[in-house]
Amino acid sequence: MPRRQRVLAVDVGTTKAAALVAEVRSDRDIAVLGIAVTPIAGVKRGLVVEPERASQSVRDAVNRATSMAGFEPVEVAASVNGDHVRARVERVTADVHGRSVTEQDLEALSHRAERQNGETGWESIRVMRGSFELDGMSSAGSPVGLSVQQLTMECLVVSAQSQQLRNLRRTLQMAGLSHPYWIPAGLAAAWGALSEDERQLGVVLLDVGGGTTQVAVWRGGLPRLLSVVPVGGDLITSDLATGLGVVAAQAERLKIERASAIGQAEGMVELKSVNGQTVKLVGLDEVSAIVEARVDEWLTMVQDALKTISWTKGPPGGVVLVGGGGLLKGMQERLERVWGWPVRLGAPQGLGGLSDLVKSPGHANVVGLSRVALQDGLGFRRETGWTRLLQGWLRTWS
Template identity: 30%
Template structure:
């Protein structure tokens, strides 16, 4: 049995847990899935630990029941709110008699590279070695065993707000689970929905969730930029409710029933009967009346995303396409046309069948599994799970290596 990895996506609308097993070539077979409504997260940030913990507990229980496993530890996403990517380089001399690079040399060059001053309210959440350079020869993935006099490393250090990290750890602890590592959400989503070619050539990933839209830019196989906009699918619902003066639930029902973001796609603009704000009366509205509202908000989200990228000096020449993800946009027709209007380049919508999941809501959790399987050293990635019946340990206990401050870094390096 391959190693079992558990990924939990704590989102504004829901908590999604996936239990996967690495079968071959980092291919993951999903053993269990659990989705639970979440009320404790606002705009991607945990605001109610108890409520978030309840959602985590329930979603993990559902996934565990499906897989026949009880889960004790998992990897969790961290949203790109207040996250920074710091690119660092470090060079050391190789002093051994035969100048052969050892594991210790690799550890030392990395540790010195990430030994940086960071503000007190921030902490390192991940480090991503980009490349090693031995005597000027670059693009080396693993320098151990090579011969050289100078070893250089280029690394991306990802830092986040300590309070955000601590609230994730606390919610997991309250749910009775240990954290094996944190995975930055765009890295997870990118792993799930983008191709290696897209990431190499340059691509923008726009993930519209319930409370936030994450905008990320990948190029040369790396995450170069990510930022969150505090607007998501729930704001579309709110706009419909306010614009038509109807209850929020009714607006949500309309949005999910018609799944349209472009008035030009309406085939038959008939009148439909909706509840009034008081819920006591009914009134008629045209389909185009509410689709116009959706269209305006979705267009605005893309316009803000585009402006944010331009402000960060990322222009249309830097990327070859845009990929849309997140349940806030993937279900609605017309989303890609609106994005194409704003970005003026080809846009595609993430396809959950290609990822091997049943719902796009699970894309981030699926990405966590893929990211962990691809980036954490062989045998080190597995989570602690036990077979529910018969009682037998399926995986050896793991998790003691978890260090609250550096989370999964130790696992990646050693």
């Protein structure tokens, strides 16, 4: 029987922990074997601030996803969220002296790019290869096997603050998960929701979470931008709670059921005051004004993140919205009006197994995590009786 390639993907978001068990299938891309999502505490704007509290949700999500799958993969891929994640463009050149370029040459260039301009207190978590120049001429595709004198690679080096990575590592450890394979959340979301055609043509991906928005741009099949805006849907909820004098749970319900990113507000809504004693009538125009103001501010920040990218006629693949915050009514229309580009709501596609359980835009991240990890060759290590015992023990006692 061929060896199975299986991985556990864990997304520690601001509002929820998601765990997914996936396996490579020959007929379909990957199959989902287990999935669970649990509300989380101890995370602010994508940063773990209380590892102990956050680890309880991670443990719960992992337990549920792995019991659904019926086993626990040894290898774990985890997303790195938050605005302590940065991506910088680096250009590195090597003399190849006329011989054929090898994969080792590219790896050596990646290592140099990682070290170049690295800052203390920051750790590089991924080098995303971009375009190449062969003897000064730009080249599409991989240069492996081509003979050149000089090879230049442009890439995105993604790094995260060491302190934040330590907190995340500790959270996972307390949930019984060791040696995580880090994947930037923006990259994961892109692999969870974009098609190959979109990545080739040029596309803007927005993963609107609770505390952050991951902004990613793909063009010519390559990543051109990965940026994090420290604003997500939760600020709309807190604005509504403060502005209307209601509790957070009511503000959240109001946002999901009645709010819209485009001011189409007529009528009234009945809300309970914070003390729960009195009921008041609030105009939907007031709700709209609060939501629109925050969406405006968010838009300015996203535009700012995108300003280094120039398009002649906008991204041919348009804009793809994922994440729970992308579900806000009127978001697509609002963005289409402002940018004049087509906007669609993205969701994981082309999956086998329990694909019906992961078809919402909020699952793009955790699905993409498993896809990137499996593509990178993770998931061949077999679980042994001992590792299974150890994992169970850690989870019970930590």
